Amino acid sequence: MKPYKRPQYWNSPTMGWWERAYVFEIARGLWVTGSIFTRNMWRWITGRKGALTTYYPEETRADYAPLNRGKHILVQRENGKPQCIACNLCATVCPAKVIEIEAAFDPTDPLHPKYPARFEIDYSRCVFCGLCVEACPEDAIRMLKEVPDLPTFDRDTLWLGKEELLTWNPRKDGAKR
Amino acid sequence: MPRIYIDGLPYEADSRQTVMEVAAANGIVLPGFCWHPKLSVAGNCRLCAVQVEGRSWVEISCNMPVAQDLKVLTDSDIVREYRKSILALTTLNHPVDCGICDKAGECLLQDYHYEHNGAPSTSHEVKVHATKFHALSSRITLDNERCVLCSRCVRFTHEISKTKSLGIVQRGDTSLVRASGDGAFETDAYSDNVVDLCPVGALLSRSFLYKSRVWYLKATPSVCPGCARGCAVNLWHRKPEWKLQALDARHNRAIERITPRDNPAVNGPWICNRGRDLAPLFERERATQAICAGFSVATPAAIEGARSLIERARRPVALVSSWASNEELAAFAAALGRHFTVFVKRDREPEPGEVVADDILICADKNPNSTGALANFASAWGPGSTLPEGTDLLLVWGEGFDLAQVPQSLRTIVLDAWKNPGHARADVFIPVSIQTERRGTYTNFEGTVSGFEACFEKDDSVAHAEDLFAALAAANVAAA
């Protein structure tokens, strides 16, 4: 049996005398960071906004990828009622368990007797995985590319209810009645 | 004793059994909508078909008598093909609205479709529509589109509850389950069993309608305290991991539905409608505040007060609860039984409009553990009973006794779980836990002992009666 040889997963450093001298390389590194810092600082002082920083929450980025999973909305039927049938599949699949739905019975609407009386999402725990959107059999919940604009000092305000989800950037689905 | 072979393995059978029964007795699950172990054979769903070895066709196992050396195959190619086509037929007009169906998650059609078919419908015809919410009674609504016409519900009312209140009218794809007369189903005191019996989501309980998806709930085995039969039940309540945070937190501690738990020694797979309505009884406003001499005090202080009253009493009398578990009664007997003259009191009497007794399950005594209590303490407290001469302390445990009956000068200790303005009259009142907060056993009127488990935590200010008696006794012995 061959003796065990520990495999080596890393590169051995290959340094010349210049790098080994240390102080010159440190000076070069300081020069790189220092020059970028001063350049950005100069642009900022002269009002040109140096680095690619978005000054959130005053500014928001305009260039989200079209498939970015941002804020949830509830899709409306043509009559403005939620398309959601309160089946709870989104709430069941949600890995963070942040969706809570209170179902109710509407005897006046025989096509959609079950509807959500309340629909709550806790953005403080949502991981933006999008599984809720995948699970929905009615295409009733979607995630738009814009992120939820919710900086707050109070966790309770991070629960968004049915009204907000229906009326923030409302979408209708003509294919569903 | 004939021996039969199912998929090549030998099984001993009784000559009066069917193949389905032999399979079920040996843990082999054959699919089927219409067969039920407690009902007659209808043989209408055709899903339980099996192939007898050597034959080129299938026959239904639920109506196939066993014969010596009968060899059946439950998973041959033609059986599988046949099941698939039967399921395609069953779902021909089925709405498949599982998203809003309360049965989803425990629906036989869903399970069988996944297991035996799995293919989308091949039909191009428009589905036949029918009434979605037909009120069979004030308790049960029928979705005619989801019904697979297995006739289990009809057979139940003919063979078990004997009201003959359901039937099937019309033929073919216009067949409908209907009550046999106006309000006929309303009078069936066992009607809700058809909700569990229905293999699909056609029969739905109005009180559970859209309340919760079933996979959010868990069943805790329990015993119905509604009458002396002590039927085995499951109490369904929200799983702790699905605790609600934004919505009504009461659901986290609520009994969402009650279903029978099969216990052949007591109730079989049935319970009466009243057993399903226990949640409001349990969820009446609870007493959580101990009272001592008219003042609200902490529970330990009230226990201390009760202890000193017991210590000073020369002729104390106790009325023990027939809603108490055997364990609590034994704890009382061990701790205080010698000191007290004990009577067993009935906590509840039949309510107006309630079925008092019948020859199926319902018993006239509306307390679960009168038998267990009378086994511990021989004398019963009846309407004409009076307190013995010279009584100087009365301990009332449970409901059903009005303190106004006794003179104000008599010292009283009351242990009760629910709020009642009468408690203010007691010298000491200590709130105690209810059945859903502790485990224990009841002895039913036939002497069968059944156990129940706790589903919720008790409140801190509430005492378990069992521990309470131990505390009272420890003090008592120390003082003596």
Ligand code: SF4
């Ligand atoms: S995005 Fe993911 S974590 Fe957020 S609500 Fe949907 S399923 Fe839950």
Ligand code: SF4
């Ligand atoms: S999965 Fe879709 S239809 Fe179902 S509850 Fe969620 S949003 Fe509503």
Ligand code: SF4
């Ligand atoms: S009866 Fe079963 S298959 Fe039909 S809608 Fe209900 S859950 Fe789905």
Ligand code: SF4
């Ligand atoms: S209502 Fe349910 S139990 Fe009754 S026949 Fe239809 S499917 Fe069977």
Ligand code: FES
């Ligand atoms: S179970 Fe045998 S035919 Fe329905």
